[in-house]
Amino acid sequence: METVSIVLFLLLAVVVSGAVSRMLPVSIPTPLVQILLGGIIGLSTSHRVELDPELFLFLFLPPLLFLDGWRIPKDELLKDVWTVVELALGLVLLTVVGMGFFIHWMIPAMPLAVAFALAAVVSPTDPIAVSAIAARVPIPKRMMHILEGESLLNDASGLVCLRFAIAAALTGTFSAGAAALNFLWVAGAGLAIGIAVTLAVSRVKAWVTKRWGEDTGSQILVSLLIPFGSYMLAEHVHASGILAAVGAGVTMSFAEISRQAMAATRMRRNSVWDTIQFTLNGIIFVLLGEQLPAILEGAHQTVALTGHSSPWWLAIYTIAIIAGLAILRFAWVWASLHLTILRKAQPGAAMHSPDWRLVAATSFAGVRGAITLAGVLTLPLVLNDGTDFPARDLAIFLAAGVIVVSLVVASVALPILLKGLTMPPEPSKQAEEDSARIAAAEAAIQAIERHQHALAEHHGEADLYVTVGGRVMDLYRDRIEGLNGHQVDEVRAGKRLAGEFGLVAVKAERETLARLVRDRQVSSEIAHKLTRELDLAEARYRG
Known part of the structure; x- marks a missing residue:
């Protein structure tokens, strides 16, 4: 039991150190805060970690x-x-x-x-x-x-x-x-x-x-x-x-x-x-x-x-x-x-x-x-x-x-x-990133087209598959057009704005979901599922 208590105290000190280092008005490295908290533990208890x-x-x-x-x-x-x-x-x-x-x-x-x-x-x-x-x-x-x-x-x-x-x-x-x-x-x-x-x-x-x-x-x-x-x-x-x-x-x-x-x-x-x-x-x-x-x-x-x-x-x-x-x-x-x-x-x-x-x-x-x-x-x-x-x-x-x-x-x-130190400029990797995105988008469009044909052959209802697949392919075509076009800066600015609007929307969704949970209008299982989806959406917008 003594060993477990010491381990829990150490873990608690690690948790507290992260919060304390952020609260301090001056920039003190977290390791120094952790050493200080460890010293407090060592002085305040007769137990020692061997x-x-x-x-x-x-x-x-x-x-x-x-x-x-x-x-x-x-x-x-x-x-x-x-x-x-x-x-x-x-x-x-x-x-x-x-x-x-x-x-x-x-x-x-x-x-x-x-x-x-x-x-x-x-x-x-x-x-x-x-x-x-x-x-x-x-x-x-x-x-x-x-x-x-x-x-x-x-x-x-x-x-x-x-x-x-x-x-x-x-x-x-x-x-x-x-x-x-x-x-x-x-x-x-x-x-x-x-x-x-x-x-x-x-x-x-x-x-x-x-x-x-x-x-x-x-x-x-x-x-x-x-x-x-x-x-x-x-x-x-x-x-x-x-x-x-x-x-x-x-x-x-x-x-x-x-x-x-x-x-x-x-x-x-x-x-x-x-x-x-x-x-x-x-x-x-x-x-x-x-x-x-x-x-x-x-x-x-x-x-x-x-x-x-x-x-x-x-x-x-x-x-x-x-x-x-x-x-x-x-x-x-x-x-x-x-x-x-x-x-x-x-x-x-x-x-x-x-x-x-x-x-x-x-x-x-x-x-x-x-x-x-x-x-x-x-x-x-x-x-x-x-x-x-x-x-x-x-x-x-x-x-x-x-x-x-x-x-x-x-x-x-x-x-x-x-402060103010300038390093030699790094070559931009934006062109490499754009090329990879275009290649991935083109491959995605080809895969969707193949899947459309396969579903139509096996199940019929070709119009439904064409319509739904077309919606997804339009997203990829817009990406390719934006990366290949002459208004790349405007497209990227639009993406940044879209991310900003998306974060505002996610925040509103979280507040509404929290209210529904407090009012017992949503079960905990559904709340957990929706929260995970909102986490993924927020990560995507911040990325």
Whole structure:
């Protein structure tokens, strides 16, 4: 019962954090509000959440990384693939090595392997935290796509590096050659397993649906099980479960194109995954806040490990790590953007350096968040010989400090840097969209005509089929004419006005339906059905 109560308190804190962050007059990132609420929970109750590292890793990371891989825009990722790879792989390796030696030099009491582990967990960035920070100052789309792609890949690369660092700490030995060969197996097998599991499950789902129909609840549940199944299978063969979840998510988007689910299934599944993403990210930050009082209580014991007596040394170490991460990221982003410009420059053309604010904004956007916390909490409690894992509390404290400070700094700096920042203009995709709409409309008209003929041959009453089919085809012909005509702007303006009028009409329908329900003139079943139809209509008008 105690565990259930704690879980309910955590969920309530996640719900309240969303409302509080919207009520505040100043833009405070939701993760900071969640950390504060978690701290209140930790101070107001004697109960403590005891986290099992392996269970924590298994419950939180696979679904989050799977969803990131599923939803990331693939075309935009490929457009800046070299920049993303440079940030996600090159910068992570530089951070792990550079910050690992720096942390060990700064805190000699922390073993080198543990310092590398801490550097590995602070290397991944968190785009969700960035989105929360920049909610009132929109991030340019291209920058956000780069940050999303970087986060997806550096989550995996950082956690794989963490795995090797923990293994070195447990065994006390490390071989670069053996680690490189092991990395090829861990990464390659993990990705292959994730891809294979998703493709196999998609084919089985398609076969079952074709023969016996589709059950929405089962389809949603299967999508929830895929990341966990991929993770468990990969870990069973000593490959990377993290990369398996990422590979499964990326493959899921391609598998869905050829094996479409019903519209109702897709809508409900998206809603379920949105809720899971919000809940898991929120619980992670609330847990950080809940753990902070206990971490701070042991600050004197923790700082004693460093050979000092004042707890302020922990703040100094945190700021030093933040400064080191910022310097490395700024230098790497500057070099990466210059290399990108150099690769794309025409022979003989003059070189244009990127705006310093662009480099700074991209650097400050490297906020640490859920993955960093999830990673550091997976540090083992004991070594192979049963002794306590060295400097575990210190590593958790420093990682938590990096998360909080990076969120605060970015929440102040990003809106200032992004205000008025102009990115290179993106090519318009309107022509591509119009072409796709025309092709789809023409195919729809041909399908309706074929269906008209088929119905007339089997049932007669050709006039009825011609009349009804003609009404539907006129809608598609109007779409084609509007997209092909010379008054495209007027047509689009008309669509916007139609959407505005439609929203006004839907609002009136909702008010009338609510009155009918209050007056007991409509049953709850009919009210639910009409409400769902109004929801779909409102989504269509707002789209």
